[in-house]
Amino acid sequence: MTVGTSPNSQLSILKMRSSQNHVILRRRSQSAATEMQSAIRNRQSAIARRLLLFDIDGTLIHSGGAGVQALKSAFKERFGIADDLHDIEIAGMTDSGIIVSILNKHKIPATNENVSAFLDSYVHFLSLELPRRKGKLLPGVLKLLEKLKSRSHLVLALLTGNVSRGARLKLEHYGVWHFFEFGAFADDHRDRNQLGRFARARAKEKHGREFAASEIDVIGDTPRDIACGKALGARTIAVATGRWSRDELAKYQPDFLIDDLSDVETIIDTLGW
Numbered sequence: 001m002t003v004g005t006s007p008n009s010q011l012s013i014l015k016m017r018s019s020q021n022h023v024i025l026r027r028r029s030q031s032a033a034t035e036m037q038s039a040i041r042n043r044q045s046a047i048a049r050r051l052l053l054f055d056i057d058g059t060l061i062h063s064g065g066a067g068v069q070a071l072k073s074a075f076k077e078r079f080g081i082a083d084d085l086h087d088i089e090i091a092g093m094t095d096s097g098i099i100v101s102i103l104n105k106h107k108i109p110a111t112n113e114n115v116s117a118f119l120d121s122y123v124h125f126l127s128l129e130l131p132r133r134k135g136k137l138l139p140g141v142l143k144l145l146e147k148l149k150s151r152s153h154l155v156l157a158l159l160t161g162n163v164s165r166g167a168r169l170k171l172e173h174y175g176v177w178h179f180f181e182f183g184a185f186a187d188d189h190r191d192r193n194q195l196g197r198f199a200r201a202r203a204k205e206k207h208g209r210e211f212a213a214s215e216i217d218v219i220g221d222t223p224r225d226i227a228c229g230k231a232l233g234a235r236t237i238a239v240a241t242g243r244w245s246r247d248e249l250a251k252y253q254p255d256f257l258i259d260d261l262s263d264v265e266t267i268i269d270t271l272g273w
């Protein structure tokens with residue numbers, strides 16, 4: 001004898017089966033989402049992290065002579081001497097190194113007190129000079145920084161001869177300070193070739209890992225930037241947007257040499273950023 005099921009029983013069975021199917025589909029969907037997230041994480045971890053260390057003057061910006069005029073004004077205010085600084089090497093030097101050269105030229109003791117007083121005046125006058133000058137961001141800089149900042153495997157930082165206060169004044173004035181996590185500055189050491197180790201140490205503090213020399217790029221516009229990168233064992237990228245021509249920079253054998261930063265996509269592809 002066959003026992004039939006009532007319409008209500010059939011409806012209950014259909015509801016149960018539908019509910020079970022929804023559970024299975026939900027589990028499959030969750031599993032697929034988890035697998036996708038895992039794949040994304042694996043892909044991101046497979047992309048090598050890089051520490052990009054940028055110079056400022058002649059690489060990211062031209063200040064329109066604000067820095068040199070601030071040095072002249074500071075020297076006149078602190079020591080009562082007018083000097084056009086025509087015989088003082090400035091490009092690629094650290095601020096503290098420039099100041100010591102000026103003091104030595106005039107046979108003024110380069111004591112910590114004199115250097116600090118000079119730097120304080122310099123930063124003050126720099127804040128006044130920047131708005132007066134027709135400086136600019138160099139070609140491609142803003143677009144490049146925006147692209148690089150969006151890539152989680154890249155760490156953007158500064159390696160510059162500026163003191164930290166001067167670096168911030170300059171880059172805030174041109175609207176790009178916020179792109180950089182940290183930096184190594186003239187406050188850290190008078191010798192530019194020593195600044196790389198400070199940058200590496202700060203990268204480790206911020207990211208909890210040591211960046212190998214092979215994972216670091218130093219980007220700058222002078223032979224001193226190239227030498228600094230080589231002293232660190234990093235990859236060197238020279239940009240001919242400062243006072244040194246492409247041919248002059250080539251003599252110092254950077255790993256890459258480019259005219260400017262305007263061809264953003266090609267630069268990113270070529271350098272593997």
